[in-house]
Amino acid sequence: MKGSQAKAGNTGRDVLEWPGGKLDFSAGCLVMGILNVTPDSFSDGGRFLDADVAVGHGLQMAADGASIIDVGGESTRPGSAPVRTDEQIERVVPAIKALRERSDVPISIDTDKFEVAEAALDAGAVIMNDINALRDERMAELAAERQVPVILMHMQGTPATMQIEPKYDDVVSDVLGFLLSRARRAEKFGVVKERIFIDPGIGFGKTLEHNLLLLKNIDNFVAAGYRVLVGTSRKRFIGKITSKEEPSERIYGTAATVALCAAAGVSIVRVHDVAEMMDVVRITNAVKKI
Numbered sequence: 001m002k003g004s005q006a007k008a009g010n011t012g013r014d015v016l017e018w019p020g021g022k023l024d025f026s027a028g029c030l031v032m033g034i035l036n037v038t039p040d041s042f043s044d045g046g047r048f049l050d051a052d053v054a055v056g057h058g059l060q061m062a063a064d065g066a067s068i069i070d071v072g073g074e075s076t077r078p079g080s081a082p083v084r085t086d087e088q089i090e091r092v093v094p095a096i097k098a099l100r101e102r103s104d105v106p107i108s109i110d111t112d113k114f115e116v117a118e119a120a121l122d123a124g125a126v127i128m129n130d131i132n133a134l135r136d137e138r139m140a141e142l143a144a145e146r147q148v149p150v151i152l153m154h155m156q157g158t159p160a161t162m163q164i165e166p167k168y169d170d171v172v173s174d175v176l177g178f179l180l181s182r183a184r185r186a187e188k189f190g191v192v193k194e195r196i197f198i199d200p201g202i203g204f205g206k207t208l209e210h211n212l213l214l215l216k217n218i219d220n221f222v223a224a225g226y227r228v229l230v231g232t233s234r235k236r237f238i239g240k241i242t243s244k245e246e247p248s249e250r251i252y253g254t255a256a257t258v259a260l261c262a263a264a265g266v267s268i269v270r271v272h273d274v275a276e277m278m279d280v281v282r283i284t285n286a287v288k289k290i
Contacts, residue, residue: 016227018195019147020126021106023067025227028285029262031277032068032108032270033061034233037091038075038083051094055102058095062105065278068127069103070270071096071120072110076131076159076204085115092116093123100124108151114138121146131155131204133182137189144190151197151229152182156205166205172217175200176224183226197227197267203235211237215260222265231270232257233277255280263288 014026023030037054058069073091074083088111096107100123108127109120114136117128126148133152134140143150154175156166168174179198186196200214200221211232221228232238238253239245251273258269258277262284271277 013194016149016194018126018149018192023106023149025267028288029266029281030067030268031065031274031281032070032229032268033058033064033066033274034231034270034272035061035069035071035095036075037071037073037095051098054095055098058099059103061274062103064275066105066274068106068108068268069099070108070110070127070129071099071125072129073116074111074113085113088113088116089119093119096120096123096125112136112139114142117142121148127151129153131159131201133179134186134189140186140189140191143186143195147192147195149195149197150186150191151199152179152186153199153204154178154201159204163205166207166210168210171206171210171213172220175214176221179221180224180226193226197229198224199229199231202230202232203237206237208237208240211235215257218261218266219264227267228265229268229270230257230261230266232261233269233271233273251276259284 014024016023035054035058061069071092073088092109099107106127107125108129109117109125110129111117112130112132117139128139128143128148129151130139131153132155134143134150183196183198187193198221202211202214218230233254234247234250238250242250242253244250244253254271254273255276258271258280261269262281269277269281
């Protein structure tokens with residue numbers, strides 16, 4: 001089996017199918033487009049709070065090649081405060097319903113709140129993306145009941161506290177060990193292994209060095225038996241390295257991390273700039289296929 005297939009398809013299958021959707025990894029890494037329907041996200045807060053504008057952006061990302069649209073109604077930037085579940089639902093449900101009516105691209109719901117996830121799945125979302133890795137047992141039960149893929153992310157602390165002196169004994173082994181334990185826990189709740197993705201949570205309770213070590217050793221995560229998702233898009237550590245203060249100016253730095261991840265066999269990269277990152281992924285996937 002060629003390198004990209006052997007690595008990216010950890011489960012041994014290139015096509016992931018479930019009752020609500022399908023993802024084809026036969027070409028290699030896929031791109032997930034970020035759709036924040038929030039007033040305060042670190043990079044694009046307020047731009048897509050209006051449902052019509054959000055839907056238009058989501059459709060454009062799909063046209064640009066995104067295989068998944070990830071809709072979130074709560075900012076999880078460092079220092080952010082929680083948003084009431086009813087407010088999150090009011091933000092995400094109209095966008096999800098409208099996108100579902102106009103596109104077949106799978107929609108994921110970016111939330112750790114059971115009520116929000118349930119409402120989003122009812123509205124047409126078909127993937128759960130949880131920064132707390134199904135810590136709420138109801139989230140695990142919901143994923144199993146609805147038979148949807150889940151993304152389990154590592155985060156030290158909470159968005160409000162995560163960047164206050166994060167520490168690890170060994171960031172790579174600590175993060176990977178946590179994710180594997182959560183993945184096995186999800187399986188015990190009835191989530192099918194092939195539908196579990198692990199995400200090291202770049203920027204979520206990590207220093208610059210922690211982030212770089214995780215990226216340098218991302219192949220350890222790829223080899224661990226579950227598909228891997230990585231989100232580095234426009235993040236602060238890229239700005240520190242490149243001296244780019246504005247998140248929108250971090251596209252080239254993001255591109256470097258996306259290429260590294262795709263080359264290592266990561267299954268999905270989560271990005272703001274879909275058209276640009278699709279070019280990066282297409283080239284990297286093509287090289288891996290030779």
